[in-house]
Amino acid sequence: MKLTIGEQIMIHRLRANMNQKEFAKLAFPDLAAPHMKVQKIEGGRQTPTAEDLASIARVLSLTPGELHNMEVTVEVAQHSGTQISEKVLKVVPKIRTYLAAMNAMADLPDESAIKFVIA
Numbered sequence: 001m002k003l004t005i006g007e008q009i010m011i012h013r014l015r016a017n018m019n020q021k022e023f024a025k026l027a028f029p030d031l032a033a034p035h036m037k038v039q040k041i042e043g044g045r046q047t048p049t050a051e052d053l054a055s056i057a058r059v060l061s062l063t064p065g066e067l068h069n070m071e072v073t074v075e076v077a078q079h080s081g082t083q084i085s086e087k088v089l090k091v092v093p094k095i096r097t098y099l100a101a102m103n104a105m106a107d108l109p110d111e112s113a114i115k116f117v118i119a
Helices: 005-015 020-027 034-042 050-060 070-079 086-091 094-106 110-118
Strands: none
Touching (some): 005 034, 020 034
């Protein structure tokens, strides 16, 4: 399951323990109301530019490419024992479905897991 860029940014921000306002001030210090920009991006009402993504990634200590690779990030976090907070699960309900599929796949033998991924 692929999350939107806004959902991915929100998850990374929450993982960094930043609220929207403090994150926005760091990512867009030159804007009069930076939190409005972040709110629109995270809500899917505004597509971030390449410059926006670079600024957001810098604040989150990520590369712009890592912002687009949430499935891998979630999978690695799940396999390394890191748990996603209930707050994130409530905000981004699609993650719960993805993690349930990952957990189901983890219980399958390797041959069945490959068929599960391809299907």
